[in-house]
Amino acid sequence: MPYRLHMLLCAGTGCVSNRSLEVKEALEKEIQQRGLESEIQVIATGCNGFCGVGPIVLVQPDGIFYQQVKVRDIPALVEEHLVKGRPYKKLMFTPSKEAEPIPKMNDIPFFGKQMLIALRNRGLIDPENIEEYIARDGYKALAKVLSSMTPEQVIEEVKVSGLRGRGGGGFPTGLKWEVCRNAIGDEKYLICNCDEGDPGAFMDRSIVESDPHSVIEGMAIGAYAVGILQAYIYVRMEYPLALKRFILALDQAREYGLIGENILGTSFSFDIEVHRGAGAFVCGEETALIASIEGKPGEPRAKYVYPAQQGLRDMPTLINNVETWANIPVIIQRGAKWFSSIGTRDVSESEQGGSTGTKVFSLVGKVNNTGLVEVPMGIKLREIIYDIGGGIAGGKRFKAVQTGGPSGGCLPEELLDLPVDFDRLLSVGSMMGSGGMIVMDEEDCMVDVARYFIDFLNGESCGKCTPCREGLRQMREILNRICDGKGEDADIQKLEDLSELMVEGSLCALGGTAPNPVLNTLRYFKDEYVAHIKDRRCPAGTCQALITYRIDAEKCTGCALCAKHCPVNCISGEPKKLHTIEISACIKCGTCYDACRFDAVIRK
Amino acid sequence: MKKLTITDLEKLRQKIQEDHTVREGKALATINLHMGTCGIAAGMRKVMTALLQEIEAKDIKNVRVSTSGCAGLCSREPMATVLIAGQPPVKYADLTDEKIRRILNEHVLGGNLVKEYVLAVGSERVG
Ligand SMILES: Cc1cc2nc3c(=O)[nH]c(=O)nc-3n(C[C@H](O)[C@H](O)[C@H](O)COP(=O)(O)O)c2cc1C
Ligand code: SF4
Ligand code: SF4
Ligand code: SF4
Ligand code: FES
Ligand code: FES
Numbered sequence: 001m002p003y004r005l006h007m008l009l010c011a012g013t014g015c016v017s018n019r020s021l022e023v024k025e026a027l028e029k030e031i032q033q034r035g036l037e038s039e040i041q042v043i044a045t046g047c048n049g050f051c052g053v054g055p056i057v058l059v060q061p062d063g064i065f066y067q068q069v070k071v072r073d074i075p076a077l078v079e080e081h082l083v084k085g086r087p088y089k090k091l092m093f094t095p096s097k098e099a100e101p102i103p104k105m106n107d108i109p110f111f112g113k114q115m116l117i118a119l120r121n122r123g124l125i126d127p128e129n130i131e132e133y134i135a136r137d138g139y140k141a142l143a144k145v146l147s148s149m150t151p152e153q154v155i156e157e158v159k160v161s162g163l164r165g166r167g168g169g170g171f172p173t174g175l176k177w178e179v180c181r182n183a184i185g186d187e188k189y190l191i192c193n194c195d196e197g198d199p200g201a202f203m204d205r206s207i208v209e210s211d212p213h214s215v216i217e218g219m220a221i222g223a224y225a226v227g228i229l230q231a232y233i234y235v236r237m238e239y240p241l242a243l244k245r246f247i248l249a250l251d252q253a254r255e256y257g258l259i260g261e262n263i264l265g266t267s268f269s270f271d272i273e274v275h276r277g278a279g280a281f282v283c284g285e286e287t288a289l290i291a292s293i294e295g296k297p298g299e300p301r302a303k304y305v306y307p308a309q310q311g312l313r314d315m316p317t318l319i320n321n322v323e324t325w326a327n328i329p330v331i332i333q334r335g336a337k338w339f340s341s342i343g344t345r346d347v348s349e350s351e352q353g354g355s356t357g358t359k360v361f362s363l364v365g366k367v368n369n370t371g372l373v374e375v376p377m378g379i380k381l382r383e384i385i386y387d388i389g390g391g392i393a394g395g396k397r398f399k400a401v402q403t404g405g406p407s408g409g410c411l412p413e414e415l416l417d418l419p420v421d422f423d424r425l426l427s428v429g430s431m432m433g434s435g436g437m438i439v440m441d442e443e444d445c446m447v448d449v450a451r452y453f454i455d456f457l458n459g460e461s462c463g464k465c466t467p468c469r470e471g472l473r474q475m476r477e478i479l480n481r482i483c484d485g486k487g488e489d490a491d492i493q494k495l496e497d498l499s500e501l502m503v504e505g506s507l508c509a510l511g512g513t514a515p516n517p518v519l520n521t522l523r524y525f526k527d528e529y530v531a532h533i534k535d536r537r538c539p540a541g542t543c544q545a546l547i548t549y550r551i552d553a554e555k556c557t558g559c560a561l562c563a564k565h566c567p568v569n570c571i572s573g574e575p576k577k578l579h580t581i582e583i584s585a586c587i588k589c590g591t592c593y594d595a596c597r598f599d600a601v602i603r604k
Numbered sequence: 605m606k607k608l609t610i611t612d613l614e615k616l617r618q619k620i621q622e623d624h625t626v627r628e629g630k631a632l633a634t635i636n637l638h639m640g641t642c643g644i645a646a647g648m649r650k651v652m653t654a655l656l657q658e659i660e661a662k663d664i665k666n667v668r669v670s671t672s673g674c675a676g677l678c679s680r681e682p683m684a685t686v687l688i689a690g691q692p693p694v695k696y697a698d699l700t701d702e703k704i705r706r707i708l709n710e711h712v713l714g715g716n717l718v719k720e721y722v723l724a725v726g727s728e729r730v731g
Contacts, residue, residue: 002660004669006627039656060627061668084639085671124627134613135620143610257607265609 003041005082008123010056012047012209013202013241019071020055026074027057036082043132046210046245048123049372050110053093058105058123065105066091095390110369113388115342115376117358118166118326122210127245130252133213139258141332142220146266149332154225155181158328160336162345162356167193167284167321168405168434169509170355170422176318180308181226183316190223190231191293191312191319194242195277195284196434198405199456203360203435204322206372208235208242211326212249216272218328220259223270226318231270234289236277246274281406281460282510286311286319288462299462300508321434323360331357343377344421355421359432365402365439368393375420382416385439396441399540400524404433406453406460407513409520410446429520431513445542446525447532451479453517461510468511471502475518485545487533492522541603544588548604551592553578555600562592562601622665632666633712634687635704639671647700648682654701658708667712680723686711697723 009015009024024044031037048056053067057077064087066077073091080088092101093108102108116122125132133139145154159174180188192215196204208215219231235243250272253259261269275293282288283298290312292298311317331339345354355377364370367389375384381401385391392398400410403420409430411418418424422432440449458472475498478491499515506512522529531537538546551562551571556578563571563579570586573579581592593601608616635655639648652669659667672685680697686707687693694717696707703721710718717725 002623002656002665004656008627039652061625062670083671085637131616131620134617135624137617139613140617143613147610255605255607257609260607262607264613265607 003039005040005062006060007040007042008045008058008060009042010046010048010054010058010123011044012051012054012206014047014051015054015056018051018054020069022071023055023057023069023074026071027078030074030078031082034078034083036078040082043126044128045123045125046127047206047372049114049119049206049374050369051372052370056123057091059087062087063104063106065093065103065108065111067093109387109390110371110373113379113383114374115358116374117330117339117342118207118214118323118360119210119372119374120330121214122206125211127210127212128248130213130249130256130258133211137333138213138329139217139264141329142217142224142258143264144332145221145224146264146268151181151225151227154221154332157336158225158331161331161339162336162343162354163324163327163331163339164355164422165321166323166327166359166434168432170432173320173324176306176308176320177222177226179306180316180318183309185310185315187230187313187315188226188228189312189315189317190219190226190228191286191289191317192219192231192233192322192325193284193286193289193319194233194235194239194246194322195289196236196239196322197279197281197284197460198434198436200364200438201362201405201434201436203362203372205239205242207322207326207360208239209245212242212245213253214326214329215246215322216249216253216259218325219272220263220270221328221332222318222320222325224268228318229270231272232275232293232312233272234275234277234293236283237279243274243276250274280462281456282462282508285508285510287508289319290317297462299464300510302507323435327357344419344424355423355432359420359435361435361437363389363437363439365437366393366396366441366444367391367439377421378419380417380419381411384420384437385416389439392439392441394441396443398439399442399444400440400446400449402430402438402440402449403436404431404516405436406456407431407510407516408433408436409516410440410449410524411520412524429516429523431516443540443542445483445538445540446521446528447479447482447538448540448542450517450521451476451483454479454514457510457514461514465505465507465511467502467505468507468514471498471506471511472514474498475515479518482529482532483538483543483545485532485536485543487529489533491533492526492529495522537604547588548583549581549586549588549590549592550583550602550604551579551581552600552602555598557598557600559597561595561597565591565595567591625665625668632688634668634670635708635712636670636672636685636687638681638683638685651682651684651699651701651704655704655708658705662709664708664713667708683723688712692725694722695724696721 055069057066057069077088080086087103089101094101155177163173164170194204285300288298288300307317340356343356358374358376360374369390402410425432454475458476461468463469502515531539541547558576570582682699683697685693685695706718710716
């Protein structure tokens with residue numbers, strides 16, 4: 001019998017950690033008990049991107065979206081939806097307390113404004129079964145290029161699409177392929193960069209976990225276009241599930257004749273091997289990554305020649321990011337024209353300019369809806385943060401949005417209407433990077449944010465060249481000093497001078513872009529630096545050395561809640577009368593600030 | 605698994621895609637079965653099984669079977685509504701295995717209402 005309903009249960013990393021596998025077991029058991037197993041199919045999918053409300057279940061063909069599904073909800077869900085056919089309100093997404101639940105996935109703003117190309121199959125297929133990918137037009141683009149396109153035509157198509165690298169640099173993909181095709185070498189190699197070392201980023205992991213074949217198909221098309229027989233997928237060690245899905249997908253693709261000898265019965269042969277990364281952030285940089293595959297220390301080398309000309313084992317090497325590869329099959333199938341109609345490319349711009357297609361972002365920080373989102377290039381920051389992200393959590397004020405990973409920048413409220421694309425982000429001193437997006441509110445100190453990223457980069461610098469190694473170390477010292485309330489008047493100038501040195505003198509892009517978090521916060525939030533240095537004050541109330549807690553005599557009701565919670569018992573007062581903090585004993589833990597229900601504790 | 609050629613891949617795709625129309629939410633017609641308490645008591649489950657079996661036997665891929673709650677007319681259960689894009693919904697009552705098979709074959713596939721079982725035709729909201 002055909003299944004009348006498919007229940008697509010999210011088994012991505014986020015939902016699994018929220019026990020979605022137990023939910024699956026309970027669901028299957030309940031369905032069996034009700035004798036529905038021949039009518040209803042349960043399928044485990046990859047991440048839907050809305051991990052914050054997981055575990056997620058999508059019921060098709062009805063399109064009903066259930067969230068925060070727990071084992072104890074299963075009997076009622078099965079009874080209501082599967083038996084009686086009444087969508088179960090209790091598990092639907094509800095944007096706020098006053099709002100009505102939203103039954104359909106596409107009507108939820110978090111999903112509605114997204115446009116899925118790289119993540120086209122997320123939540124819709126079982127990533128461990130190649131036939132599910134094939135059903136969604138998988139490997140159709142590969143069949144198309146092998147049967148009806150010359151390698152030159154494939155490269156031309158990718159060039160015309162305007163696709164630029166999604167790994168951070170934004171280099172035009174078609175141009176890179178052409179350089180590599182024209183480069184001379186006995187052998188050529190292809191690499192998929194799945195290192196993803198940005199703290200908090202999970203774009204590439206999610207693509208691989210939910211749809212590994214989209215990446216493999218893109219790689220096979222690239223190999224055909226450039227003339228490559230052997231490829232490597234470089235996966236960071238911390239991604240066991242992505243690694244497992246890649247290996248399984250490769251086995252299945254080989255079994256079906258989609259990689260290996262004589263692919264799809266043609267004369268084209270090509271194979272892929274998986275390589276486990278060492279885990280350092282700098283190993284994601286392409287020359288360091290190549291060194292690491294060669295078995296050498298993962299350090300970058302000077303880029304006098306591009307890897308596309310001379311890379312792995314000194315042979316021409318085509319290296320692209322996971323998300324870049326995942327876009328390729330769609331471009332081939334739907335055409336370069338269609339792809340380039342999405343995004344922000346003016347007619348006046350050259351073929352290489354502008355930003356076409358979509359970008360995947362991991363939206364995190366102080367927004368109501370965090371998660372993984374894929375949006376068309378040119379979407380405004382405001383739409384991502386307020387429509388998809390549902391605005392700032394806890395009714396606080398927006399302060400900045402950080403894009404571009406550790407070497408990116410913090411953009412202020414005035415720039416919320418900036419269309420998001422490669423060139424515009426660069427023009428305001430940030431960058432696209434690989435797609436991290438951290439939203440910050442009034443309680444985030446911008447000096448402290450800069451310090452956090454400089455500290456991270458200082459730990460990740462490979463130390464090969466002096467400007468990066470020493471520059472980062474000194475920057476970190478200066479920023480620590482400012483946050484500790486010991487900043488000196490000359491510090492801002494010193495930071496600027498160091499930045500200039502590092503930009504000019506560093507060997508690789510890690511050092512070259514490392515001053516960004518400082519330069520950017522100085523550009524938009526200089527007043528916060530000045531407040532720390534001149535007034536010994538942290539306006540956001542983050543830097544412990546610079547804040548004191550006091551109780552507002554007007555607002556305090558004398559409820560004594562703060563005193564009850566203070567870990568060092570430094571709050572005193574008669575019941576129902578004003579309470580006071582003994583400042584010399586206070587350890588600035590902030591407990592009283594969070595505990596008071598009358599906003600009477602002041603942090604300044 | 606034998607290694608695929610380009611034609612094999614297309615054939616395989618067509619075969620699997622047909623099973624996936626449910627997943628994509630695409631269908632020519634929807635047969636909505638009312639499964640309120642009394643619908644189930646009146647034997648709707650048996651009617652549904654008959655319908656699903658007929659769909660399988662005929663290898664029909666583009667008809668969707670859905671369920672909904674009480675239709676407010678317990679005495680005429682089991683009931684079903686046939687929804688075809690661009691046509692008013694048609695409600696049938698007092699169903700049996702044989703009747704649902706005729707509705708599928710004559711109305712959904714053949715395009716002719718099974719007049720003797722029709723309860724109502726019109727754009728009233730169902731479900
Ligand atoms: C410090 C540093 C870290 C990088 N990390 C990554 C990474 O994790 N993943 C990635 O795809 N590219 C990373 N890159 C960019 C790569 O060097 C390279 O540009 C990219 O893999 C090329 O693919 P694309 O053109 O498809 O973006 C990093 C670059 C630098 C300088
Ligand atoms: S810039 Fe930094 S990370 Fe890059 S090679 Fe020099 S020391 Fe290493
Ligand atoms: S919790 Fe707030 S209102 Fe209550 S005693 Fe402390 S400061 Fe006053
Ligand atoms: S900040 Fe912590 S230590 Fe200081 S008064 Fe409040 S609760 Fe006590
Ligand atoms: S893991 Fe389920 S939504 Fe991300
Ligand atoms: S339960 Fe069937 S009509 Fe009321």
